[in-house]
Amino acid sequence: MISSKKELSADQRQELLNTLKARFEKNMNRHEGLDWKQVQAKLESNPEKLWVLDDMEITGGEPDVVGYDSTTGDYIFYDCSAESPKGRRSVCYDRAAWESRKEHKPANNAVDMAADMGIELLTEEQYRKLQQFGTFDTKTSSWVKTPDTIRKLGGALFCDCRYGHVFVYHNGAESYYAARGFRGSLRV
Incomplete structure (x- = not known):
């Protein structure tokens, strides 16, 4: 067996x-x-x-x-990789966003990938905590857990660090970019 x-x-x-x-x-x-x-x-x-x-x-x-x-x-x-994990980039935010794309769909989405891996997407608060340990995502960006109120309107949040400052942005959840991935957390 x-x-x-x-x-x-x-x-x-x-x-x-x-x-x-x-x-x-x-x-x-x-x-x-x-x-x-x-x-x-x-x-x-x-x-x-x-x-x-x-x-x-x-x-x-x-x-x-x-x-x-x-x-x-x-x-x-x-x-804690310096940039958004390379093996998790070029993904849209979640399955609903992925399904809404009529063409040029990315291979996957951040929410499903995280769930399949057994991790949670970092929240904005966790992302800011991460930045206290160093400087991360100076060339990339990372999707973060998006509040339902934003997601219901079609948006999703992502973060990066530029000019020594952590920025939180929004995008359509169906968007994806070669330099945007996601970071996760795990409790053991």
């Missing part, structure tokens, strides 16, 4: 943990006061989350720990 459970092989798991540990140690400003050994123990006890983090890594997200929720005991990971 073939298992439908998404798990990495022992070698893949070790390679991913090594990558995450190196990134964690290189960027201590993102997670002051947190201990890698505790993060690793939590990851090892949640192999399905390692699968998700590997998918984030494969698509260019460079996931890293950006916080700890003491209420739930969850470590919070964000995509």
Whole structure:
């Protein structure tokens, strides 16, 4: 019987943990006061989350720990790549936007891709928090979770960082650009 459970092989798991540990140690400003050994123990006890983090890594997200929720005991990971993850660009906002395009449809949409990966799109607030750890999206932009009131009117929000400032913009949700992707978050 073939298992439908998404798990990495022992070698893949070790390679991913090594990558995450190196990134964690290189960027201590993102997670002051947190201990890698505790993060690793939590990851090892949640192999399905390692699968998700590997998918984030494969698509260019460079996931890293950006916080700890003491209420739930969850470590919070964000995509921390300098630019919007390369493997998640040229997508419109959601399925309704994708279906509304009559021609030149993108290959996918941000909301469905995030759900398929097992991550959540960053909110505007989370995007601004990310920018406190460095400068991200100086050449690209990233879709962010859009309030229903805006989405119902056909729009969607995206963010970037230009001139040392975080900008939040709007676009038709059906639009897509080679330099626009999305960033996600994961709780472990």
